Amino acid sequence: MTDNALELHGVDMHYGYVRALDGIDIAVRQGEVLGLLGDNGAGKSTLLKVMSGAHQPTNGEIRVHGAEKTFGSPADATHAGIQMVYQDLALVDAQDIATNLSLGREILRKGLLGWLGFVDHKAQRRRSTEEMEKLGVRTAAMTRPVEMLSGGQRQVVALARGATRVFNDERNGILLLDEPTAALGYEQTQQVQALVRRLADQGVACVLVTHNLPLAMAVCDRITVLNRGRKVADIPAAETENDHLVGWITGARPSMFASEEAA
Amino acid sequence: MTVTIATPRTASAEKDKDPALIRWLIFVRDRGIFVLWAVLLIAFSIWASPYFASIDNGILIANAAALTAIFAAGIAVGIICGALDLSIPGTAALASCVCGWLITHGTPTGLAILAALALGGVVGMINGLIALRGFNPIIVTIGTLSVMSGAAAGIAGGYTISGLDSLVFMGTDRFAGLPAPVWITAALFAVLTVFLTRTRDGIRMMAVGGNAEAVRRSGIHADRYKVLGFVISGFCAALGGIVTTALVTEANPAANVSIIFNALTAVALAGVSLAGGRGSLPRVLVGALILGTISNALTIKGVSPYWATATTGLLLLGSLAVEKWVSTSVSRRLVQNASASVHTGTR
Ligand SMILES: Nc1ncnc2c1ncn2[C@@H]1O[C@H](COP(=O)(O)OP(=O)(O)OP(=O)(O)O)[C@@H](O)[C@H]1O
Numbered sequence: 001m002t003d004n005a006l007e008l009h010g011v012d013m014h015y016g017y018v019r020a021l022d023g024i025d026i027a028v029r030q031g032e033v034l035g036l037l038g039d040n041g042a043g044k045s046t047l048l049k050v051m052s053g054a055h056q057p058t059n060g061e062i063r064v065h066g067a068e069k070t071f072g073s074p075a076d077a078t079h080a081g082i083q084m085v086y087q088d089l090a091l092v093d094a095q096d097i098a099t100n101l102s103l104g105r106e107i108l109r110k111g112l113l114g115w116l117g118f119v120d121h122k123a124q125r126r127r128s129t130e131e132m133e134k135l136g137v138r139t140a141a142m143t144r145p146v147e148m149l150s151g152g153q154r155q156v157v158a159l160a161r162g163a164t165r166v167f168n169d170e171r172n173g174i175l176l177l178d179e180p181t182a183a184l185g186y187e188q189t190q191q192v193q194a195l196v197r198r199l200a201d202q203g204v205a206c207v208l209v210t211h212n213l214p215l216a217m218a219v220c221d222r223i224t225v226l227n228r229g230r231k232v233a234d235i236p237a238a239e240t241e242n243d244h245l246v247g248w249i250t251g252a253r254p255s256m257f258a259s260e261e262a263a
Numbered sequence: 264m265t266v267t268i269a270t271p272r273t274a275s276a277e278k279d280k281d282p283a284l285i286r287w288l289i290f291v292r293d294r295g296i297f298v299l300w301a302v303l304l305i306a307f308s309i310w311a312s313p314y315f316a317s318i319d320n321g322i323l324i325a326n327a328a329a330l331t332a333i334f335a336a337g338i339a340v341g342i343i344c345g346a347l348d349l350s351i352p353g354t355a356a357l358a359s360c361v362c363g364w365l366i367t368h369g370t371p372t373g374l375a376i377l378a379a380l381a382l383g384g385v386v387g388m389i390n391g392l393i394a395l396r397g398f399n400p401i402i403v404t405i406g407t408l409s410v411m412s413g414a415a416a417g418i419a420g421g422y423t424i425s426g427l428d429s430l431v432f433m434g435t436d437r438f439a440g441l442p443a444p445v446w447i448t449a450a451l452f453a454v455l456t457v458f459l460t461r462t463r464d465g466i467r468m469m470a471v472g473g474n475a476e477a478v479r480r481s482g483i484h485a486d487r488y489k490v491l492g493f494v495i496s497g498f499c500a501a502l503g504g505i506v507t508t509a510l511v512t513e514a515n516p517a518a519n520v521s522i523i524f525n526a527l528t529a530v531a532l533a534g535v536s537l538a539g540g541r542g543s544l545p546r547v548l549v550g551a552l553i554l555g556t557i558s559n560a561l562t563i564k565g566v567s568p569y570w571a572t573a574t575t576g577l578l579l580l581g582s583l584a585v586e587k588w589v590s591t592s593v594s595r596r597l598v599q600n601a602s603a604s605v606h607t608g609t610r
């Protein structure tokens with residue numbers, strides 16, 4: 001398979017004596033939504049942090065579009081076209097939606113003022129509105145500070161920030177989502193689901209961490225299950241069912257890779 | 264990339280205008296202090312008539328508030344950017360003594376002032392670089408406060424440096440009817456306000472104070488902006504020190520720690536959250552003006568100055584209560600009509 005957007009081979013991650021990840025092989029193709037399931041502490045967030053450059057793996061290699069990469073920082077991963085939406089959102093509460101979406105890629109005014117570093121708030125607001133529209137999500141007025149948004153609206157803003165950045169990338173980007181629906185009600189979960197699906201249909205590779213099994217079954221092409229830092233299942237969503245997944249998550253069902261493990 | 268998307272709309276989230284109540288609450292939070300000042304001015308005009316409501320008295324108030332405002336600007340920028348800079352009195356004393364020493368040793372006045380201002384920036388940079396190493400900025404700046412008051416005393420030889428008459432153009436001189444400190448304060452606040460709200464670096468600096476991690480994840484060197492906050496704060500401190508010197512035409516090496524409390528009161532009155540990331544300099548300026556207004560009116564009426572202190576304290580507590588009320592009302596509103604079922608506010 002050469003169309004893998006992101007591949008990890010034999011990734012180990014140790015936090016001191018804690019083995020958070022143990023020999024993980026994982027790949028996600030362009031336009032594919034890969035679901036990452038597992039119990040609390042299984043290592044899902046850790047794996048995503050390795051993919052996003054926030055953590056350096058103890059062992060193992062990372063390939064982006066086939067080329068081996070080492071990420072020294074999130075900026076390196078961003079440069080390679082990887083965007084992450086964090087479980088803790090990381091928004092600037094006191095600033096408005098447009099400023100949050102524009103952070104790091106501000107639009108400057110024309111002429112002397114631009115040279116002095118003056119920001120064109122109007123243009124940023126316009127661009128943010130367009131981008132949100134393009135993603136098919138609505139939250140609140142672009143001038144509303146994030147601290148005055150509800151949990152769900154914040155989630156949408158955080159998601160939009162990541163999504164617009166992979167969209168704007170020349171190549172098809174890679175979007176990593178850590179429990180994007182954890183704080184959402186039914187309707188907005190549906191909205192996020194549709195958004196992830198649409199992004200994938202545009203060719204974006206998505207990795208989705210979630211505890212929501214129905215969501216995973218509905219939106220993912222393929223599902224990987226982690227159990228205590230090991231990969232215990234990797235299967236197309238169409239070929240599995242809820243009970244099997246629950247079994248792998250809890251450890252009641254033996255690993256698909258049991259023979260390898262013994263070796 | 265051409266993207267065609269069927270756009271599903273959620274009816275409940277369908278709004279581009281904020282509801283009137285939320286806009287009103289935001290108004291109270293953002294502009295309440297201006298209203299408060301207006302109310303005080305009207306009340307004092309009646310109570311302390313006819314002496315209070317005159318142009319001369321207005322200028323007096325502005326002049327008295329100017330120094331507090333300059334130091335408050337330094338404190339506010341520090342806090343907005345995420346660190347309370349307590350070294351300000353030390354920086355002010357050092358800048359004052361360096362400026363005085365240079366002038367008495369034959370340096371042209373303009374050059375001496377520039378050198379002292381630059382020194383303030385350097386002190387800020389040192390504070391920032393130490394704080395970046397993971398030390399608590401409060402402790403770091405208390406340390407530099409002591410170091411600098413020591414250095415100031417060393418330079419001044421333990422005495423005040425007097426006879427700095429060439430500085431009066433920054434002190435008691437008037438231009439177009441207004442005392443120099445008023446002009447300096449106005450210029451400082453205009454520049455800083457524009458910087459914080461209109462420029463990329465200023466906005467990023469505020470963002471760093473609010474959530475440094477979010478800024479870092481956007482691929483921005485957040486640390487540089489933290490240091491920049493300290494540099495600006497050090498610059499304001501040096502400026503305040505020089506203006507103080509200019510007003511009395513002598514440089515005093517003793518760090519006057521009480522300026523922190525006045526400045527901090529003005530800053531807190533302006534609703535600048537100690538958690539960082541929010542605050543507006545025009546409000547800080549009005550905060551300083553309110554302090555000046557109260558003490559001026561009470562002085563006119565012959566009330567002892569400690570009542571001014573007590574009144575300010577009460578106002579401060581009152582403003583905290585209003586802020587708390589606004590933020591809880593907003594979150595309650597949001598929970599009621601939000602499209603999400605869970606509200607995950609952090610405060
Ligand atoms: N910074 C850290 N230092 C030490 N141990 C850590 C650290 N971060 C995570 N761990 C440990 O690594 C393991 C995996 O954690 P991780 O956060 O990846 O789990 P998760 O699958 O995302 O769980 P959840 O569903 O609760 O988010 C856990 O045992 C956790 O205690």
Ligand SMILES: [Mg+2]
Pocket residue numbers: 044045046087178
């Ligand atoms: Mg997690």
